[in-house]
Amino acid sequence: MSSPESGSYDATEAAPHGKPRATEWPLWEVFIRGQHGLSHRHVGSLHAADAESAIKNARDVYTRRNEGVSIWVVEAAAIAASSPEEKGPLYEPSNDKVYRHPTFFNIPDDVGAM
Amino acid sequence: MYAQMIKSTGKGVKSLDEMEPEERAFQERINAGGKIEPKDWMPDGYRKTLIRQIGQHAHSEIVGQLPEGNWITRAPTLERKAILLAKVQDEAGHGLYLYCAAETLGVSRDQLTRDLLSGKMKYSSIFNYPTLTWADMGAVGWLVDGAAIMNQVPLQRTSYGPYARAMVRICKEESFHQRQGFDIMMKMANGTEAQRKMAQDALNRFWYPSLMMFGPSDKDSVHSAQSMAWKIKMNTNDELRQKFVDQTAPQAAYLGLTIPDEHLEWNEERGHYDFSEPDWDEFFDVLQGNGPCSVDRMEARNKAWDEGRWVREGLLAHAEKKRARKMAAE
Ligand SMILES: [Fe+2]
Ligand SMILES: [Fe+2]
Ligand SMILES: [Fe+2]
Numbered sequence: 001m002s003s004p005e006s007g008s009y010d011a012t013e014a015a016p017h018g019k020p021r022a023t024e025w026p027l028w029e030v031f032i033r034g035q036h037g038l039s040h041r042h043v044g045s046l047h048a049a050d051a052e053s054a055i056k057n058a059r060d061v062y063t064r065r066n067e068g069v070s071i072w073v074v075e076a077a078a079i080a081a082s083s084p085e086e087k088g089p090l091y092e093p094s095n096d097k098v099y100r101h102p103t104f105f106n107i108p109d110d111v112g113a114m
Numbered sequence: 115m116y117a118q119m120i121k122s123t124g125k126g127v128k129s130l131d132e133m134e135p136e137e138r139a140f141q142e143r144i145n146a147g148g149k150i151e152p153k154d155w156m157p158d159g160y161r162k163t164l165i166r167q168i169g170q171h172a173h174s175e176i177v178g179q180l181p182e183g184n185w186i187t188r189a190p191t192l193e194r195k196a197i198l199l200a201k202v203q204d205e206a207g208h209g210l211y212l213y214c215a216a217e218t219l220g221v222s223r224d225q226l227t228r229d230l231l232s233g234k235m236k237y238s239s240i241f242n243y244p245t246l247t248w249a250d251m252g253a254v255g256w257l258v259d260g261a262a263i264m265n266q267v268p269l270q271r272t273s274y275g276p277y278a279r280a281m282v283r284i285c286k287e288e289s290f291h292q293r294q295g296f297d298i299m300m301k302m303a304n305g306t307e308a309q310r311k312m313a314q315d316a317l318n319r320f321w322y323p324s325l326m327m328f329g330p331s332d333k334d335s336v337h338s339a340q341s342m343a344w345k346i347k348m349n350t351n352d353e354l355r356q357k358f359v360d361q362t363a364p365q366a367a368y369l370g371l372t373i374p375d376e377h378l379e380w381n382e383e384r385g386h387y388d389f390s391e392p393d394w395d396e397f398f399d400v401l402q403g404n405g406p407c408s409v410d411r412m413e414a415r416n417k418a419w420d421e422g423r424w425v426r427e428g429l430l431a432h433a434e435k436k437r438a439r440k441m442a443a444e
Contacts, residue, residue: 024223025429044211044279046210047223050433053429061207064203064207083153084151084155
């Protein structure tokens with residue numbers, strides 16, 4: 001299995017990446033929430049036969065030094081991702097909406113902190 | 115380093131003017147310090163070279179577990195055993211991060227593994243040397259991980275996003291590796307006469323193979339220019355080798371050990387140490403698979419793969435059965 005981000009490619013020395021064979025475990029993306037209340041963050045991926053063992057493997061690889069207190073795993077194939085070609089239409093609309101930023105507004109110094 | 119003699123395209127580096135618009139935009143992004151992500155357009159050569167380089171790096175982490183794994187059951191104390199075990203486990207993780215990064219380029223993990231096992235893909239020459247005494251655990255952590263760090267720190271800024279991110283994780287763990295190695299060397303170097311001799315012997319055997327890790331001299335590395343333009347190689351081989359010698363020579367002096375090079379000398383004018391080149395014929399020979407442990411290493415990896423087969427298949431069958439049972443119950 002390849003990551004949700006990968007493209008297909010078949011011109012390497014290695015064989016093309018086709019359907020996973022029966023012996024190849026699916027790929028899981030791993031998300032971990034640290035101790036300090038921030039959201040789960042993508043930390044990497046790993047192969048595992050099922051969700052349960054994916055969590056165990058993630059514990060073994062990605063939380064070896066107190067990195068987190070909560071693990072999410074999701075099969076890479078289940079993730080939908082935006083594509084780079086859409087970069088323009090997806091993100092440009094927000095460029096001209098400068099009023100979404102607090103710095104757009106001039107508040108006199110006399111008002112104090114705001 | 116862990117990726118030696120990586121072939122990139124045989125053609126010279128193109129100038130921006132010679133490039134088609136797509137490639138030009140790609141190169142300009144790299145020049146500006148931007149990252150290339152898996153779904154972005156990239157030249158064929160960039161993708162191929164990266165698969166070779168990241169794959170070889172990953173294989174090195176995995177095969178690199180063998181020389182150290184050799185001493186886990188014979189570590190002198192329970193604490194040393196736990197530390198070495200943790201270090202070797204970390205290396206498995208490094209291999210995993212790197213395989214995942216290679217997979218984003220569209221190659222499968224199993225295919226990379228098969229190419230290692232068939233001898234089609236290489237791993238670092240350093241892991242074809244034997245670890246004969248406990249002092250070798252010190253020398254490997256101190257010198258081998260030390261050399262790897264020299265290479266991996268700048269790679270955190272490499273142009274390929276997933277590779278750079280894997281390097282950030284790896285570098286966080288590497289300094290533990292080098293320090294535990296140096297700690298062993300300190301103990302041995304300050305121990306009994308027999309221990310000191312063992313430490314010196316380990317340094318004698320690992321010094322030149324460590325210098326070889328950086329790959330052949332710049333004048334003989336034909337593929338560097340393109341990789342450097344792509345920012346998948348950040349420094350030349352000779353640059354990094356010099357940096358390594360400059361860092362390591364004072365550390366050896368601190369240990370009271372002698373680096374086995376009569377020409378090693380501080381050069382005031384250059385502001386660097388002068389030193390002897392390793393035997394490059396030996397290097398090429400080891401890379402061809404004729405190192406003292408080459409056959410052993412490949413046998414060990416093949417055995418692990420073959421004997422692990424029933425586990426891989428069994429767990430998959432079990433997962434399948436559970437899924438079917440759950441479906442039936444719903
Ligand atoms: Fe490593
Ligand atoms: Fe290593
Ligand atoms: Fe290491």
